[in-house]
Amino acid sequence: MANSSIRPAASGRSKLRKPAASSTEEQPAGLGVRRTAAAILRAIVTKGQALDDFFAPESNPEILAGLEPRDKALARSIVTVALRRLGTIRAALTGLLAQGLPRQAPDLEWILLVAGAQILFLDVPDHAAVDLAVRATRLDPKSTPFAPLVNAVLRNLARGREKILAESDALAMDTPAWLAKRWRETYGEELARAIALAHREEPTLDVTVLAEPDLWAEKLGARLLPTGSLRLETHAPIADLPGFAEGVWFVQDAAAALPARLMPAGPGLRIADFCAAPGGKAAQLAATGAHVTAIDRSATRLKRLSANFARLHLEAEVLAADVLTFEAEPFDGILLDAPCSATGTIRRHPDIAWIKQPKDILALALAQARMLDKAATLLKAGGTLIYCTCSLEPEEGEERIEAFLQNHPEFRRRPISPGEVGNLSEIINQNGDLRILPAHFQGTEARFSGLDGFFVSRLVRCG
Numbered sequence: 001m002a003n004s005s006i007r008p009a010a011s012g013r014s015k016l017r018k019p020a021a022s023s024t025e026e027q028p029a030g031l032g033v034r035r036t037a038a039a040i041l042r043a044i045v046t047k048g049q050a051l052d053d054f055f056a057p058e059s060n061p062e063i064l065a066g067l068e069p070r071d072k073a074l075a076r077s078i079v080t081v082a083l084r085r086l087g088t089i090r091a092a093l094t095g096l097l098a099q100g101l102p103r104q105a106p107d108l109e110w111i112l113l114v115a116g117a118q119i120l121f122l123d124v125p126d127h128a129a130v131d132l133a134v135r136a137t138r139l140d141p142k143s144t145p146f147a148p149l150v151n152a153v154l155r156n157l158a159r160g161r162e163k164i165l166a167e168s169d170a171l172a173m174d175t176p177a178w179l180a181k182r183w184r185e186t187y188g189e190e191l192a193r194a195i196a197l198a199h200r201e202e203p204t205l206d207v208t209v210l211a212e213p214d215l216w217a218e219k220l221g222a223r224l225l226p227t228g229s230l231r232l233e234t235h236a237p238i239a240d241l242p243g244f245a246e247g248v249w250f251v252q253d254a255a256a257a258l259p260a261r262l263m264p265a266g267p268g269l270r271i272a273d274f275c276a277a278p279g280g281k282a283a284q285l286a287a288t289g290a291h292v293t294a295i296d297r298s299a300t301r302l303k304r305l306s307a308n309f310a311r312l313h314l315e316a317e318v319l320a321a322d323v324l325t326f327e328a329e330p331f332d333g334i335l336l337d338a339p340c341s342a343t344g345t346i347r348r349h350p351d352i353a354w355i356k357q358p359k360d361i362l363a364l365a366l367a368q369a370r371m372l373d374k375a376a377t378l379l380k381a382g383g384t385l386i387y388c389t390c391s392l393e394p395e396e397g398e399e400r401i402e403a404f405l406q407n408h409p410e411f412r413r414r415p416i417s418p419g420e421v422g423n424l425s426e427i428i429n430q431n432g433d434l435r436i437l438p439a440h441f442q443g444t445e446a447r448f449s450g451l452d453g454f455f456v457s458r459l460v461r462c463g
Contacts, residue, residue: 085168105146263458
């Protein structure tokens, strides 16, 4: 290929924009969605923008303007799959591009990746994925000369699908090298590989019911997990399901539901939830009858918490504040769900794997230490401190608690017992803390298996 050379797969960066429509011909159905998906994928991988910046309920990005809800859902599905299997798709395309990607056509890589995700992993006819990719290529003046190349590469990709999938390695290819190295060192090769394999599976939704889980499992056609959460089998819109409008339940991963369940809470007790938004754990605590103070720095995120509490018919004192400068009378309990790298949520948020960097973990660990020190000053003698992060990294979990206990001899662990977590003894480490991995809890089918990765420690102030 003239004027082309081999280079790293991530091409140069450019400002995210809404793809311009063709002025000479009407776009075929689905073309706008694919071009939008390519632009979003590029923004995530090259600029570190989060997937939820585009698709969260409160988001309204210009790039999605004019798309119907089902087209937005399709765009999200394509981007999510491309992120989940990014290494596999890139490796396959690299093998088919003998001279590499052309530098003068920076959008071409993202068009190919989006088409590759459809051909290899989505229920899209090969001819449709190829045709739309070629059309998208022709709409970009810099990419137009390479339309025949795109056609040939994607047709060969479809022909080689079986071999590509057979040779794909979840840990070596679909996990960033720095994370794969970390997980091997922390958990060993077997568990690191199990984590990476779990990240390939699209999880179903879990919900927390405030009462009568058996009844609502039947009404929702859901599976009642040993931990008490319900795992949905339906793909129907959440708001259309029985009990949602009435405030009977809310969406919450089964692992995320455990920290609040480990807190002694009930009428007459004052419980603070630090970093509370969007409010799932605060709702669990409020449902016990405790007086809950929900604190978060983000007033915007607290609006979502308040809306959730209104739907759930629950009450809490909601405060927009920085927990490091917050002052109050000591609490009976504090739940600190600390800001973290969120590497435990990659199965639900595959963008995390590609937007986080090693330096983020150190910065977050320092912030977590400061928050723990602050929480220690706001807890009564005999009170309980629950610390949790949705991270797989020991600096944000085990190491954080060991350092805290060394600096605060007035605290001790209250070990968690298997009976408190549905007898899932494999999620309890030797210290009595929870170390939940995405590969834990294997169901009868892959899509009904797994949990978000979490670390949870329960501490008691002795004096």
